[in-house]
Amino acid sequence: MARRPKYLRAWYGIFPAAMLALAPFALPLYVMTLLTEALILGLFAMSLDLMVGYTRLFSFGHAAAFGFGAYASGWLLLHTQLPMLCAVPLAALLAGIVAIGVAWVCTQATGVSFSMLTLAFAQLLYAVAFKWTSVTGGSDGLAGIPRRGGPFGFDAFSSRTGFYYFVLIALAAALVFCWALVRSPFGAVLRGIRENEAKTLALGYNTRLYKIAVVALAYGLGGLAGALYAPFAGFANTELVFWLFSGQVLIMVIVGGSGTLIGPILGAAFFLVVEHQLSNYTEAWALGFGLIFIAFVIFAPEGIWGLLTERLGRAGRSVR
């Protein structure tokens, strides 16, 4: 792909950001709700992309991060007086810390075994969430989670539009963080692990430590997404930890285009919109969804972002 002119590339970033920032003034409320959910799922998918796209670590239990974050922030909002501004980052931090232990165990294996270990941990968390009724609410989950804004004018975040901005800021911050991360020397090592772990190890990098670090970061950011979801939806239940959700987020990453950060966000939005639209037209939305999905894997392995950049690349060339 040809490099596009710099001013054009800058536009690609600023334009969507401005659109998203102005969206609440133009779009009806139900679209805003959908958009908020898309951003939360986008953050979730992007966090998984750090592992899948940049390190070639296929987590099959990423729902554990989301679910853990959702339960933690839900519990904090229900049982303490902490405002969202504290509860949400705290839940994400907790998810990241717990993930260090999980990652330490999982990174003992590689390949399919790694995926299966992450799945095992996620299902273990699912079992705990299902049975530890006094904390998690069991099969009912936690309900009535408040959007507590807090003092100093932060109360604005508790309105529907305010919450949208809260999510948007979180996503933007996470995106900038990941963007910088994958371009840093740390990110170069991750890509080294992706391409050839043995060689990276031979170059003197302790690859296992890097893998633990990236898993912890990815789970922390996934936990952030879950922590935002709890006050967004007002509930947290076992479905958020179930393996099906782990499969779905993996779909979002691949359909969007792994290893691009932006792609998975688009993939998440695409997933949500297709689910929403198809379920409007037909009860059998999963059928259409499955077919679209199979077609993507076969005909567009680079995902949505791959298709888009191919187009934009051509447009960029013609401008020059």
Add this chain to the structure above:
Amino acid sequence: MSLFAFLTTQSLNALSQAALLFFLGVGLTLIFGIMRIVNFAHGTLYMLGAFVGYSVARSTGSFWPALLLAPLAVGVVGVLFELVILRRLYRREASAFLMVTFGLALVLGEIVRLTWGPEALQVEPPQAFAGIVFLAGEPFPTYRLFLVAAGIIIAVAIWQLLDRTRLGLIIRAASQNPEMVSALGIDVNLVRSMVFGIGCSLAGIGGVLAAPLVTASVGMAARMIIDAFVIVIIGGMGSFLGSLIAALLIAFTQVFGEYYLPDFALAFMYLLMLLVLVIRPGGLLGKEA
């Protein structure tokens, strides 16, 4: 109930459960061994087997034709999927398979729901095994004994197939070194299609045999697939004997855990999996991963 009677009936319960789990696990592990594919649609194929079995049993009025035709139908679906979709992807990385089989699970699940409706459907067990027998003075459903027998028969059959026949030899060879097998003039693609078909029809057998016990329902796929994964992982991906041992382990953990510590039974299964993987990342009988 005496302790002896209790242990006997519960153990037989566990054995019949193990038989069902084994049908799924062994199919998954065969497919993985030769194709390096984690087949996400396996639970859905199991469900398809149960529903096809229901229809055949209803229209013929007997369970036996269903036991023959349902696995056949599921096997055909599997072979078609391999020919049309999977074959295009062999040069791609493993994630592609994960994705398409997940897609297949969605599509098939929806087709089943549209065809047979969302209600659970009751399948009558065969006449000869519909009653109960008394074991150590306690009543026990004959059908579960039949399941245990079926499990043993199929396990022996697969073992003989893998160990004693030319096809089994080729399958084992192809799982170790497909290039070499291909160089010896054997059509590896054909072997793959066959193994995928066999694996799928084993899931179909599991489905049709489970149907009289748990009814055919749309939820049965999601419940079973994860157990099947756990079995394959514990046993070692690609290991036939491993999947047999793991199916027994898991079934006994489930049945006795459910009785003694119902709150922890679910967690036990996953803890067992974690424990095995931490000690042996490749599974009990798998190669080191």
